[in-house]
Amino acid sequence: LRIVLIGPPGAGKGTQAPKLVEKYNAAHLSTGDMLRSQIAKGSELGLEAKKIMDKGGLVSDEIMVNMIKDELTNNPACKNGFILDGFPRTIPQAEKLDQMLAEQGTPLQRAVELKVDDDLLVSRITGRLIHPASGRSYHKLFNPPKVDMIDDITGEPLIQRSDDNEDALKKRLAGYHAQTEPIVDFYKKSGIWSGVDASQPPATVWDEILKALN
Ligand code: AP5
């Protein structure tokens, strides 16, 4: 399976992607998780990216395209396909991705848009907890861990993302509407777009994603 998940911050990309990974044995390529792991390592790229991410901006197309190119060519897990989460996020990124995949003879099969109105996203984002090492996410109210502030699987502590505050979220949403939403039309034109109502509970969203893939 080779698909893209598109949606605003808090739409559920990172919640649904691991379920697709499990079902289709594909790789989860989350550019947000990749950048956060660079930050955790303290790399030069990570330090630069952190400044941009904390303000809710976008890292440059060039850096992001190279990051995905590297994954697609060198990550053996991509052999069985991939779930792109957070990439592409601009028209130039979408064009570069099409080009790369055309060269490999493995074009995208679907672009699934997770649609949610902005007003629902504030509570999702401000209540989110993540397990930094895996990128697994929980929610204080909507999807609480079994033990308060502890990851169900590893027993390690959960944290809040440093860009999960109302100020940065406003900028991330504005950026989504201005720079990312145009890729919805891009994929509608190429005939691989499907839309899902992602304001519903996670299990319902999951069912709709499966329908969109069939
Ligand atoms: P990224 O990590 O991709 O952040 P994002 O796009 O803002 O998306 P989120 O991770 O916030 O949302 P999600 O849809 O994954 O939500 P989740 O499933 O966790 O990127 C971060 C930053 O990195 C960017 O701002 C940018 O600076 C940079 N960057 C990354 N990629 C880039 C690129 N390609 N180009 C340039 N810059 C890039 O769910 C959220 C919460 O809601 C969770 O708590 C969850 O439990 C809960 N929840 C999920 N679904 C439901 C539901 N159906 N009902 C109720 N609660 C739900």
Ligand code: ZN
């Ligand atoms: Zn995410």
